[in-house]
Amino acid sequence: MTSKLKIWHLIIAICIALLLLNYGLVIKTYSLIIIYLQIIPENYPRAISQIGFSLIDSCASAILVVIIPIFVYLLRKRVKIFYVSLNFTSAAIIILISFFIFAPFAASSNPNFQQNISETKLLPPFSSVEVIHLKRNEKPEQNLIGKFFNLKKEVVKNTFDESIIFADSIVITKVATIYQKGNQVILPKDTILFSYGKPVITKKLFLFGTDEFGRDIYSRLVYGARISLFVGLGSVTISLLLGLSLGFLAGYPGGFVDTIISRVTDMFLSFPAIFLVILILALFGNSLFTVIIVLGFSGWMSLFKIVRSEVVSLKQKDFFISAKMSGLSGYRLLTKEVLPLILAPVVVNLVFQYGSVILAEAALSFLGLGTGSSYPSWGAMIEAGQNYLTEAWWMIVPPGLCLFVTLYAANNLGKEINLIFNPRLKG
Amino acid sequence: MFLLISFLFFLLRISPGDPSLKFISPDLSPKLAAKIRDSFNLNSSLVDQYKAFLINLVRGNFGISYTYRMPVLSVIKDYLPFTLIFSSISFLIQIIAGFFLALFSVKKINGAFDKTISKLSLIAYAIPSFVLGVSLILVFSSALNLFPSSGLSSFDFSSFSFFQRLSDYAFHLVLPLITLSLSGVAVYYKYLRENLEDVYNKTFVLNLRAHGFTEKEITRKHVIPNAINPLISVAGVELGILFGGALVTEVIFGLPGMGRLTVNAILSRDYPLVIGCTFISGVLVILSNLAADLIKVRVDKRLLKSTLN
Numbered sequence: 001m002t003s004k005l006k007i008w009h010l011i012i013a014i015c016i017a018l019l020l021l022n023y024g025l026v027i028k029t030y031s032l033i034i035i036y037l038q039i040i041p042e043n044y045p046r047a048i049s050q051i052g053f054s055l056i057d058s059c060a061s062a063i064l065v066v067i068i069p070i071f072v073y074l075l076r077k078r079v080k081i082f083y084v085s086l087n088f089t090s091a092a093i094i095i096l097i098s099f100f101i102f103a104p105f106a107a108s109s110n111p112n113f114q115q116n117i118s119e120t121k122l123l124p125p126f127s128s129v130e131v132i133h134l135k136r137n138e139k140p141e142q143n144l145i146g147k148f149f150n151l152k153k154e155v156v157k158n159t160f161d162e163s164i165i166f167a168d169s170i171v172i173t174k175v176a177t178i179y180q181k182g183n184q185v186i187l188p189k190d191t192i193l194f195s196y197g198k199p200v201i202t203k204k205l206f207l208f209g210t211d212e213f214g215r216d217i218y219s220r221l222v223y224g225a226r227i228s229l230f231v232g233l234g235s236v237t238i239s240l241l242l243g244l245s246l247g248f249l250a251g252y253p254g255g256f257v258d259t260i261i262s263r264v265t266d267m268f269l270s271f272p273a274i275f276l277v278i279l280i281l282a283l284f285g286n287s288l289f290t291v292i293i294v295l296g297f298s299g300w301m302s303l304f305k306i307v308r309s310e311v312v313s314l315k316q317k318d319f320f321i322s323a324k325m326s327g328l329s330g331y332r333l334l335t336k337e338v339l340p341l342i343l344a345p346v347v348v349n350l351v352f353q354y355g356s357v358i359l360a361e362a363a364l365s366f367l368g369l370g371t372g373s374s375y376p377s378w379g380a381m382i383e384a385g386q387n388y389l390t391e392a393w394w395m396i397v398p399p400g401l402c403l404f405v406t407l408y409a410a411n412n413l414g415k416e417i418n419l420i421f422n423p424r425l426k427g
Numbered sequence: 428m429f430l431l432i433s434f435l436f437f438l439l440r441i442s443p444g445d446p447s448l449k450f451i452s453p454d455l456s457p458k459l460a461a462k463i464r465d466s467f468n469l470n471s472s473l474v475d476q477y478k479a480f481l482i483n484l485v486r487g488n489f490g491i492s493y494t495y496r497m498p499v500l501s502v503i504k505d506y507l508p509f510t511l512i513f514s515s516i517s518f519l520i521q522i523i524a525g526f527f528l529a530l531f532s533v534k535k536i537n538g539a540f541d542k543t544i545s546k547l548s549l550i551a552y553a554i555p556s557f558v559l560g561v562s563l564i565l566v567f568s569s570a571l572n573l574f575p576s577s578g579l580s581s582f583d584f585s586s587f588s589f590f591q592r593l594s595d596y597a598f599h600l601v602l603p604l605i606t607l608s609l610s611g612v613a614v615y616y617k618y619l620r621e622n623l624e625d626v627y628n629k630t631f632v633l634n635l636r637a638h639g640f641t642e643k644e645i646t647r648k649h650v651i652p653n654a655i656n657p658l659i660s661v662a663g664v665e666l667g668i669l670f671g672g673a674l675v676t677e678v679i680f681g682l683p684g685m686g687r688l689t690v691n692a693i694l695s696r697d698y699p700l701v702i703g704c705t706f707i708s709g710v711l712v713i714l715s716n717l718a719a720d721l722i723k724v725r726v727d728k729r730l731l732k733s734t735l736n
Binding site: 274275276278279282283359362363366367368369379382385386389390393396397400403404407408411412 | 549550552553554555556557558561562564565569670671674675678679689690693694698701702705708709
């Protein structure tokens with residue numbers, strides 16, 4: 001399949017789209033970075049205390065959203081991977097990765113953003129709600145730190161925002177009357193934000209609707225992609241390290257050590273991993289990191305088998321013996337002599353492993369043993385949606401589709417990589 | 428197996444929390460509290476505890492469930508048969524459906540049927556069972572109102588005759604069985620299709636054709652027996668996945684099986700029951716793997732020789 005569109009077209013298109021849709025936010029983020037850099041020499045301890053994950057996150061994605069397209073455009077001829085033609089798999093993977101990196105820009109609000117729950121809960125997709133903006137009680141600050149805080153409030157998305165009110169309809173006479181589901185709220189006029197003599201009333205669109213707490217499902221999906229990718233990468237890395245080191249440890253000296261490690265692996269293989277994972281999580285409690293670690297520890301067995309058998313066969317090859325004779329350490333032997341040769345099966349295995357880890361994470365979240373309620377995870381979203389099955393199908397279908405697309409893409413990617421490494425399979 | 432038990436014991440001991448605390452309320456006298464704590468055997472040495480644990484396991488004594496106030500084994504006894512029957516029906520469906528689909532699509536490689544089914548099997552393989560289950564409920568019971576969404580029997584079940592009861596069970600199991608079986612069907616289909624295609628391309632099939640055997644005879648007597656062998660080891664692995672899948676499916680559809688029991692036990696922190704359930708499920712999987720290995724050896728005698736050597 002050779003289409004004219006290549007991967008780098010899509011990457012640049014996504015970045016430009018994000019830039020155009022959020023140009024105000026991007027500019028604000030850049031001025032925030034500049035002010036921050038000015039604060040550092042002036043008031044060092046204060047500046048350090050302000051660093052948080054969400055701040056770094058916003059700033060990093062603001063920088064990357066400009067740098068990445070430039071780099072991709074300049075390097076497109078040199079780096080082969082940008083010239084892979086665009087199909088369903090590669091497009092899905094790139095969109096997921098861009099969600100992962102640019103989550104603050106791709107999402108329209110914080111995944112846990114809640115305001116006027118009675119007004120926004122269980123809204124169907126593509127519904128919009130009127131928003132009236134209130135005056136923020138803040139003075140225009142002169143010193144740097146004051147400016148910094150004002151800007152930070154606008155750049156970093158919070159879980160609450162006191163300066164807006166969602167409403168069904170708004171009537172403005174001498175006072176503003178706000179109707180919210182049969183509830184009538186009257187606001188004095190001087191609390192409302194005016195620009196050019198008119199009150200600021202906008203519409204907020206909920207692309208995929210809202211859940212039972214009035215949270216935007218689209219934003220939760222974007223941040224959920226982050227959790228899925230993070231869990232996948234983390235536990236695959238753990239599996240990789242374990243499988244590689246244990247496999248080398250078992251295969252290289254052979255004998256007694258080999259027997260013991262292989263028996264233990266057989267034991268783990270014979271017991272279904274899901275029960276072990278559930279048991280451990282049930283006994284020790286579940287959080288993001290326990291899930292990553294436990295899933296990582298449950299997936300190294302197949303990798304171990306591959307590495308061990310390869311090492312056992314490589315051990316008798318001449319080049320390996322000569323490398324050993326020249327006095328290379330075990331670590332050097334592994335990285336310099338063994339790894340390049342077993343790269344292909346290991347990478348393919350890792351990609352498949354990655355798919356199964358994402359699936360396992362979602363299943364665990366679905367059973368209530370996942371990453372916990374503080375992170376939006378696709379599995380947890382589906383689980384929450386089960387209770388509102390008859391009234392809100394949009395709580396289930398979008399995360400389910402995302403999960404399906406991710407798994408499908410991971411499976412296909414594994415297959416394609418396998419084909420690249422073993423062209424004979426094409427037949 | 429033995430290592431597994433030790434591993435379980437180890438997990439249990441290093442897990443945080445004192446199980447006896449659940450039964451001690453602040454109103455109890457300190458003396459009684461100490462007695463209760465003693466009854467959990469936590470003060471004796473680790474070796475003694477391990478011995479007691481092993482002896483209890485051999486006797487099938489997993490302790491007493493906190494929520495059901497019954498011995499764990501008798502609780503499991505109520506739930507186990509359903510899961511066994513449910514999984515084995517699904518297992519049969521998977522193999523039979525996968526087999527016939529593969530057979531039909533191999534008849535005409537790269538035909539329309541073959542292409543659509545191959546694409547569909549890729550999709551079916553990638554759908555997580557809980558997404559599939561919930562969507563099926565959404566479409567068939569919530570929107571179309573065709574099948575019941577949960578439970579095993581209707582409201583007026585006790586007034587039914589025997590056959591009505593059977594059909595009622597079947598009616599309730601349609602959606603769960605589809606959910607549980609679909610990905611398995613895809614797996615078997617994929618393996619069988621590849622194997623059948625391989626065997627059809629072998630020279631001995633050409634030879635048979637040259638001798639004038641009918642296509643039907645070749646397929647039934649020569650191709651299928653050759654293609655089915657590698658499937659047995661796949662089936663052994665699939666069974667383990669099947670039990671895990673049954674766990675999720677039972678939770679979605681509210682079926683009274685081991686899976687739901689396990690999850691409920693986890694959620695209510697009922698540790699003896701959790702241990703019992705995982706242990707029994709693990710033993711079942713290991714046994715099914717063993718059975719698959721035995722069948723494999725029986726079918727192919729060469730394997731036995733290689734293992735003995």
